[in-house]
Amino acid sequence: MNKKEKSIMKLAAAFALTFGFVPSAYAMHIMEGYLPVGYCIAWGAVCVPFLIAGFCSIQKTLQENRKAITVLAMSGAFVFVLSSLKIPSVTGSCSHMTGTGLGAILFGPSAVGILGVIVLIFQAVLLAHGGLTTLGANTFSMAIAGPFVSFGIYKLCKMLKVNKMASVFLAAALGDLFTYCVTSFQLALAYPSEVGGVGASVVKFLGVFAPTQLPLAVIEGILTTVIVMTLETYALPELKAIGFTKEVK
Amino acid sequence: MKGINPGLKAAVAIAAILLCIGTGDVLISVTVFLSMGAVTVLLGGLSIKKYLDLLKIPVAFLILGTAAIVVGISPVPAGHFYVPLPGFYLYLSEGGAALSAHLVLKAMASVSAMYMLVLSTPASEIINLLGKLHLPKLISELMNLIYRFIFVMMDVQSSMKQAAESRLGYHNFLTSCRSFGGIGANLFIVSLKKAGTYYDAMIARCYQGELVFLEENKPVKAKEAVVAAGYIAVLLLLWLV
Numbered sequence: 374m375n376k377k378e379k380s381i382m383k384l385a386a387a388f389a390l391t392f393g394f395v396p397s398a399y400a401m402h403i404m405e406g407y408l409p410v411g412y413c414i415a416w417g418a419v420c421v422p423f424l425i426a427g428f429c430s431i432q433k434t435l436q437e438n439r440k441a442i443t444v445l446a447m448s449g450a451f452v453f454v455l456s457s458l459k460i461p462s463v464t465g466s467c468s469h470m471t472g473t474g475l476g477a478i479l480f481g482p483s484a485v486g487i488l489g490v491i492v493l494i495f496q497a498v499l500l501a502h503g504g505l506t507t508l509g510a511n512t513f514s515m516a517i518a519g520p521f522v523s524f525g526i527y528k529l530c531k532m533l534k535v536n537k538m539a540s541v542f543l544a545a546a547l548g549d550l551f552t553y554c555v556t557s558f559q560l561a562l563a564y565p566s567e568v569g570g571v572g573a574s575v576v577k578f579l580g581v582f583a584p585t586q587l588p589l590a591v592i593e594g595i596l597t598t599v600i601v602m603t604l605e606t607y608a609l610p611e612l613k614a615i616g617f618t619k620e621v622k
Numbered sequence: 623m624k625g626i627n628p629g630l631k632a633a634v635a636i637a638a639i640l641l642c643i644g645t646g647d648v649l650i651s652v653t654v655f656l657s658m659g660a661v662t663v664l665l666g667g668l669s670i671k672k673y674l675d676l677l678k679i680p681v682a683f684l685i686l687g688t689a690a691i692v693v694g695i696s697p698v699p700a701g702h703f704y705v706p707l708p709g710f711y712l713y714l715s716e717g718g719a720a721l722s723a724h725l726v727l728k729a730m731a732s733v734s735a736m737y738m739l740v741l742s743t744p745a746s747e748i749i750n751l752l753g754k755l756h757l758p759k760l761i762s763e764l765m766n767l768i769y770r771f772i773f774v775m776m777d778v779q780s781s782m783k784q785a786a787e788s789r790l791g792y793h794n795f796l797t798s799c800r801s802f803g804g805i806g807a808n809l810f811i812v813s814l815k816k817a818g819t820y821y822d823a824m825i826a827r828c829y830q831g832e833l834v835f836l837e838e839n840k841p842v843k844a845k846e847a848v849v850a851a852g853y854i855a856v857l858l859l860l861w862l863v
Contacts, residue, residue, distance in 0.1 A: 402683070406733060446764055447814065450768050450771035451810055491765050505636075505736060569696060596802055596803050599802070604807045608814075
């Protein structure tokens with residue numbers, strides 16, 4: 374290897390390192406135009422039953438208590454703001470949490486489905502993260518799959534009488550991880566590799582996103598736990614009002 | 623741009639995006655990318671620098687996603703060029719480079735078409751448009767409220783963050799986590815309080831389960847409709863030729 378080759382190698386390594394760390398959690402929103410039309414429609418169709426269920430559950434809540442509309446809207450805005458905040462991170466890159474894990478624990482997965490779609494539309498329209506054609510795929514990974522897993526783990530931990538903070542941590546971190554796995558799977562389905570097909574492609578996409586997503590899942594877990602801890606200390610009446618502590622006790 | 627009927631803008635943007643990803647034609651993607659950029663900058667009056675900054679946002683995803691398509695892994699040597707690693711081989715996939723070049727073009731063209739719509743249309747008009755497409759009233763109402771509340775909460779959050787920063791709340795990683803969590807929780811408490819106040823304010827203004835917003839009437843002008851139809855026709859022509 375001569376001197377010139379060495380310097381090129383160094384440059385390439387520096388390039389790889391820089392870009393390896395820059396991408397943020399937003400990277401898990403599949404961008405506008407990245408999926409073929411068939412997949413856009415198919416993922417959208419998969420979401421429909423969940424969204425209808427969410428819509429019915431919200432409508433029922435509102436019929437019983439009209440006042441819940443502003444609470445719901447505030448919760449949606451809360452998830453949006455939370456997901457748009459830069460969070461502390463070890464690599465010095467700019468990362469964000471999904472916030473849907475917390476939402477699922479506080480409000481239940483079906484309501485988060487509807488709020489999640491609205492938040493995703495605003496993220497696409499206001500922040501250019503995600504897109505309108507990939508809304509279906511993003512909705513499935515972020516607003517349906519992730520929250521359902523979070524909620525399931527949270528309930529399971531409660532049944533097994535795991536420490537509450539540990540269960541909140543597990544629910545948020547694993548929900549985040551699951552979102553990342555589903556997104557990788559969606560990308561792999563659309564772009565299978567020529568040797569090994571979808572399976573090999575899933576491994577590729579998982580591998581590419583892993584360096585940013587694994588630490589992020591842990592951080593999301595820690596932050597969600599801190600938020601729930603603070604809420605329990607200072608906001609018991611509010612938590613009771615949305616039915617959080619009641620169901621825990 | 624602001625005076626143009628939002629429905630027309632949305633129709634053109636969506637048609638352009640669908641043509642881009644539906645046909646996968648390179649020429650269409652390039653045309654859409656350049657023309658939508660030109661419309662946003664020249665007609666919309668956005669500075670080129672700001673527009674380029676906006677285009678940079680999705681680049682992170684593009685780099686990672688494309689890398690995964692160009693490079694393949696396999697347990698046996700494959701492709702023209704491969705690097706052996708313990709347990710498997712990393713290879714450049716056949717046609718992967720061409721596929722990802724197409725994909726990058728398609729994606730950037732779609733993004734520029736979406737920007738043409740969202741950079742020239744207020745959110746309330748987009749929500750109204752969805753309402754006209756028979757989105758349930760409940761959802762469009764929620765969207766309108768959420769949109770308003772986002773700014774209220776951003777405001778609260780930025781003052782909380784300033785307060786925390788001025789007290790060294792972000793000087794190392796652990797403190798940052800604590801401050802972030804505290805701000806998140808406080809934000810939630812404040813938002814619930816505000817939700818109550820907002821509801822009272824709405825009731826005081828005769829809210830009976832329906833929010834009505836003032837809507838500006840922007841009829842479609844014949845000239846604009848012709849230009850829009852012509853644009854889509856040109857794209858279609860490019861595809862057929």
